[in-house]
Amino acid sequence: MNMKLDRTDKLILNLIQENGRISNLELADKIGLSASPCSRRVKNLEELGLIDKHVTLLDQAKLGLKLTAYIHISMDRHTPERFDNFEAEIAAIPDVMECCIITGSDADFQLKVIVPDMEHYQELLLGKITRIKGVTGVKSSFMLRNVLSRTVLPLDHIK
Known part of the structure; x- marks a missing residue:
């Protein structure tokens, strides 16, 4: 299923892929929106299934998984x-x-x-x-x- 994403949606997706812990306020500032519309866009992207889940990547070598x-x-x-x-x-x-x-x-x-x-x-x-x-x-x-x-x-x- 191909969805139309505008420039702002793509920017949101790129920024949260690079930093899953980014706050809504910081995200809104980086994309040039206020906090409420930014939050609504993220929620919409989640509801559409484009954002599958939020994860933390671990360093496998430091955990001894070599x-x-x-x-x-x-x-x-x-x-x-x-x-x-x-x-x-x-x-x-x-x-x-x-x-x-x-x-x-x-x-x-x-x-x-x-x-x-x-x-x-x-x-x-x-x-x-x-x-x-x-x-x-x-x-x-x-x-x-x-x-x-x-x-x-x-x-x-x-x-």
């Missing part, structure tokens, strides 16, 4: 029931940060997991992921260094 792995998962059957079961079981594992159905490779899913170390990774992989019914293949890659990580969606292409 290993990021990308795991390609192959399934034995491509049925809705098999995929639904896999997705439900994966959703229950807190170490799994992302789960995507993918194309262009032998894998059906790609997972992004974050764990403290290789020992925890092995426990996760062998103790949980490979035990999910239907998983027939697993291929892991490990992040050596994060070159770029963005959380701000580009709004330049939105009309």
